Amino acid sequence: MRKLMECVPNFSEGRDAVLVEQIIDEARKVEGIIILDYSSDKDHNRTVLTMIGSPEQIKEAAINTARKAAELIDMSKHEGAHPRMGATDVIPFAPVANVTIDECIEVAKEVAAEIGSWGIPVYLYEDSATSPERTNLAKVRKGQYEGFFDKIKEEEWKPDFGPQEMNEKSGCTAVGARVPLVAFNINLDTANVEIADKIAKTVRHIGGGLRYVKAIGLKLEERNQTQVSMNLVNYEKSAVYQAFEMVKMEARRYGVNVVGSEVIGTVPMKALIDVAEYYLQVENFSMDQILEKRLLDEQ
Amino acid sequence: MRKLMECVPNFSEGRDAVLVEQIIDEARKVEGIIILDYSSDKDHNRTVLTMIGSPEQIKEAAINTARKAAELIDMSKHEGAHPRMGATDVIPFAPVANVTIDECIEVAKEVAAEIGSWGIPVYLYEDSATSPERTNLAKVRKGQYEGFFDKIKEEEWKPDFGPQEMNEKSGCTAVGARVPLVAFNINLDTANVEIADKIAKTVRHIGGGLRYVKAIGLKLEERNQTQVSMNLVNYEKSAVYQAFEMVKMEARRYGVNVVGSEVIGTVPMKALIDVAEYYLQVENFSMDQILEKRLLDEQ
Numbered sequence: 001m002r003k004l005m006e007c008v009p010n011f012s013e014g015r016d017a018v019l020v021e022q023i024i025d026e027a028r029k030v031e032g033i034i035i036l037d038y039s040s041d042k043d044h045n046r047t048v049l050t051m052i053g054s055p056e057q058i059k060e061a062a063i064n065t066a067r068k069a070a071e072l073i074d075m076s077k078h079e080g081a082h083p084r085m086g087a088t089d090v091i092p093f094a095p096v097a098n099v100t101i102d103e104c105i106e107v108a109k110e111v112a113a114e115i116g117s118w119g120i121p122v123y124l125y126e127d128s129a130t131s132p133e134r135t136n137l138a139k140v141r142k143g144q145y146e147g148f149f150d151k152i153k154e155e156e157w158k159p160d161f162g163p164q165e166m167n168e169k170s171g172c173t174a175v176g177a178r179v180p181l182v183a184f185n186i187n188l189d190t191a192n193v194e195i196a197d198k199i200a201k202t203v204r205h206i207g208g209g210l211r212y213v214k215a216i217g218l219k220l221e222e223r224n225q226t227q228v229s230m231n232l233v234n235y236e237k238s239a240v241y242q243a244f245e246m247v248k249m250e251a252r253r254y255g256v257n258v259v260g261s262e263v264i265g266t267v268p269m270k271a272l273i274d275v276a277e278y279y280l281q282v283e284n285f286s287m288d289q290i291l292e293k294r295l296l297d298e299q
Numbered sequence: 300m301r302k303l304m305e306c307v308p309n310f311s312e313g314r315d316a317v318l319v320e321q322i323i324d325e326a327r328k329v330e331g332i333i334i335l336d337y338s339s340d341k342d343h344n345r346t347v348l349t350m351i352g353s354p355e356q357i358k359e360a361a362i363n364t365a366r367k368a369a370e371l372i373d374m375s376k377h378e379g380a381h382p383r384m385g386a387t388d389v390i391p392f393a394p395v396a397n398v399t400i401d402e403c404i405e406v407a408k409e410v411a412a413e414i415g416s417w418g419i420p421v422y423l424y425e426d427s428a429t430s431p432e433r434t435n436l437a438k439v440r441k442g443q444y445e446g447f448f449d450k451i452k453e454e455e456w457k458p459d460f461g462p463q464e465m466n467e468k469s470g471c472t473a474v475g476a477r478v479p480l481v482a483f484n485i486n487l488d489t490a491n492v493e494i495a496d497k498i499a500k501t502v503r504h505i506g507g508g509l510r511y512v513k514a515i516g517l518k519l520e521e522r523n524q525t526q527v528s529m530n531l532v533n534y535e536k537s538a539v540y541q542a543f544e545m546v547k548m549e550a551r552r553y554g555v556n557v558v559g560s561e562v563i564g565t566v567p568m569k570a571l572i573d574v575a576e577y578y579l580q581v582e583n584f585s586m587d588q589i590l591e592k593r594l595l596d597e598q
Contacts, residue, residue, distance in 0.1 A: 034597045036590075083430050130584060180590070187582075201482065202411050227556070261581040269568055269591045276577035283486075285557040288486045291335075291395060291479070292591050295303070295351065298333045 001297045004096040005058045005104060006180060010045045011069045012078050012090045012171075014040035019072050020047050026064040033057050035268065045080025046089070050266070052096055062091055062111045065126045070118060075145050075171040083138075085145045086171030088115070090137060092126065094180040096268070097296055101127055104177035112175040116161025124160045126176035134160075137174055145171045147252070161247050176225060182232040182271050183264035184240055185218075186247045190256045193219040196226035203228065203243060210246065212238035225259065235271040241278045269293070300596045303395040304357045304403060305479060309388045310346045310368045311377050311470075313339035318371050319346050325363040332356050335565065344379025345388070349565070351395055354406050361390055361410045365472070369386045370416060374444050374470040381435075384444045385470030387414070389436060391425065393479040395567070396595055400426055403476035411474040415460025420451060423459045425475035433459075436473055444470045481531040481570050482563035483539055484517075485546045492518040495525035498549045501544060502527065509545065511537035524558065534570040540577045568592070 013019055020040055027033055027049060038049040051061055066088040073087035091111060093104040105128040112122040129135040133156065143151045149166045151157050158164050159172065166172065189194055197217030201207040204215040212234035218227045228247050232238055248258050263272075270287060277285050287293050311316055319339055326332055337348040350360055352571065365387040372386035388412060392403040404427040407588050411421040428434040432455065442450045448465045450456050457463050458471065465471065488493055496516030500506040503514040511533035517526045531537055547557050563570075569586060576584050586592050 006590075015565055036593055036597075052590075096594075126495055173356065239502065240575075240579065258580060260580045262582055263584055263588060266590050266593065267588055269572075269589050272575040272589070273568075273571050275579060276539075276571040279578040280539065280574060281557060281559045283561055285562055289562060289564065290568050290571070291305075291351075291565050292595060294565065295333065295395075296591060296597060297336075 001098045003054050003103075004052055004099045004296075005099050005107065006050065006052050006094040006096050007058045007062050007091065008048060008050050008094075009062060009091045011049070011065070011073065012080065012087050013043065013069070013073050014044055014046045014080065015042050016127050022072060023047070023065050023068045024049060026068045027051055027061040030057050030061040030064065033061050035183065040042070041082070041163050043080070044082035046082050046084065048129050055099060055103060058093065059107050059111060059282075061282055062093075063114050066091065066111070066115055067118070070120060070170045072287045074169050076168055078145065083141050083144055084147055084171075085141050085171070086120070086173040088170075090174045090176070093177045096180070096283050101177055102129045104128075107178045108175045111242040112161045115173055115175070116159070118162075120162050120170045121164070121172035122169045123158035123172065123174045124176060125180040128175070128177045130160055137176070140174050148172055159262050159287060165258065178235045179236060180266075180268050182235045182240060182267050184230050184232055184243060185262040186228045186230070186244065186258055187220065187223070187260045187262070188226050188228070188251060188256050189259045190226055190254065191224045193217050193226050195251075195254045195256055196228055199247055200228045201231075202250050203230070208240060210238040227296065232271075235268070239274050239278070240271055241275045260292070300397045302397045302402075303351055303595075304354050304398050304406065305349065305351050305395050305597045306357045306361050306390065307347060307349050307393075308361060308364055308390045309383075310348070310364070311344065311374060311379070311383045311386050311388050312368070312372050313345045314341050315341055321371060322364050322367045323348060325367045326350055326360040329356050329360040329363065332360050332549045340381070342379070343381035344377065345383065354402060357392065358406050358410060358457050360394075364452060365390065365410070366417070369419060369469045371377055373468050375467055377444065380537065380548040382440050382443055384440050384447055385419070385472040386468070387472050388470075389440075389473045389475070390446050392476045395479070400476055400478065403427075407474050407476045409444075414472055414474070415458070417461075419461050419466045419469045420458035420463065420471035421441070421460040422471065422473045423475060425477040427474070427476040429459055436475070439473050447471055478533045478535060479565075479567050481534045481539060481566050483529050483531055483542060484561040484563065485527045485529070485543065485557055486519065486559045486561070487523070487525050487527070487550060487555050488558045489516070489525055489553065490523045492516050492525050494550075494553045495527055496512065496556055497553075498546055499527045499529075501549050501563050502529070502545050509537040509541060512542050531570075534567070534573070538573055538577070539570055540574045
């Protein structure tokens with residue numbers, strides 16, 4: 001049974017394609033690594049790489065790409081629309097097959113220690129966070145690159161690895177472990193974005209809703225509809241069908257209907273199999289009954 | 300993108316473990332073949348092998364196991380509870396990844412021609428059938444081994460390959476192509492098997508129901524409940540959610556509720572992803588968004 005982990009490092013360069021290729025090449029060099037996707041955004045001036053491999057391969061690729069980013073990117077000259085604090089801004093690890101979240105935490109810590117040894121401050125976040133305040137990436141990154149020269153001196157923001165001093169060229173980096181995120185949107189037959197927003201606030205964790213759901217209300221101008229746009233950060237604990245049924249339930253209060261939904265980007269099979277299991281009321285189902293799961297396990 | 304096909308040959312020997320191993324060994328010898336499962340039933344005196352591989356590997360394994368079965372099994376001495384007509388009784392091929400049903404039909408015909416060349420009569424069935432009467436395996440096999448000495452002489456039962464004369468030692472063989480079958484049962488909160496049976500008759504093709512659904516009503520003695528036990532022979536055309544909703548709808552007529560369901564054995568991921576897509580009303584979903592699908596395609 002092959003162990004597979006996902007890693008989605010974000011690099012603070014999205015305009016210089018030659019430079020980006022040099023970073024991605026460091027992942028390509030790792031034998032056996034699967035690069036599912038990488039894309040650069042010019043406005044954000046940022047590149048997101050999605051790769052999968054064994055824990056050892058993923059660790060090697062994460063370290064080597066981060067090393068190349070530290071070499072090639074100068075944060076003191078970086079500008080872009082997306083919040084960022086380092087050349088390698090964030091490195092999340094997630095389980096894909098036959099690995100636990102604890103194994104991801106372990107790899108995250110090893111990678112963080114390595115990057116720290118280069119003189120770059122590193123913060124552990126999400127499931128690998130060393131204190132509750134560091135769980136949320138937005139909180140860790142608050143102040144961004146520019147603000148960190150002061151922020152890092154505060155005792156509560158002492159890095160988990162590396163010096164308690166900002167690295168001018170490379171900034172600092174957040175490394176974490178989490179369950180793969182599911183981006184899931186629900187479309188409503190109302191053009192009133194206030195309604196979508198009220199529903200989002202009720203469904204999301206911060207508003208008293210589902211613990212692992214983040215949500216906002218959005219207007220879909222072209223369709224004359226609105227949307228509850230969600231990130232399910234732990235689909236095993238706050239399931240897709242729960243988020244869906246809860247939005248439907250709250251929409252009823254406004255006489256609003258769900259007209260459709262969207263799954264954005266890549267989704268782990270289990271997130272949707274769980275949905276089928278719920279609606280079909282399946283008893284005693286095992287993921288090992290899935291043909292494709294068996295095929296992956298055989299390899 | 301690796302092409303993967305499934306083959307589930309059934310051999311008329313389930314008591315002599317040494318003999319069975321010799322047959323399975325012929326599949327094991329084919330490099331790259333994945334043997335998902337094989338099991339022998341003593342009452343049925345029958346062994347079912349489930350294997351997956353490229354079309355070339357599957358073809359080789361199907362031919363070699365059938366050749367060994369023809370060598371080792373003597374049908375003139377066979378007895379068992381399950382209907383059968385040959386040493387290798389039936390060889391179905393099904394698409395798993397990046398192959399079409401037409402490619403399965405092609406492999407079925409090549410394997411059928413090879414077996415026919417050994418002097419064993421072969422009938423093509425299901426999607427590879429050469430006439431509508433040969434689509435249904437039960438119709439083809441009617442009369443079984445013992446009856447085929449006469450049946451084969453009828454013009455409408457002239458074999459598709461091999462001699463129009465029964466092979467006393469090896470019997471005859473059915474070779475076919477089909478979409479993977481989904482075995483799906485729905486449990487009802489009534490102990491009255493007549494109700495389960497009436498629902499089954501309404502839902503199944505033969506009774507005017509869904510085209511690719513076979514169904515019977517069963518009693519679940521231990522649970523004091525009943526069950527609509529179904530085979531979905533083409534889940535892409537008659538979907539799992541359609542069968543489920545139709546049983547629920549018909550059960551209402553009797554004031555009966557669905558208390559649960561069961562997926563039996565292996566199921567292709569897409570059969571359940573389609574269910575999630577339906578209930579979540581997902582727009583524009585592509586199977587390429589499934590992480591595990593991407594992983595298999597990369598190999």
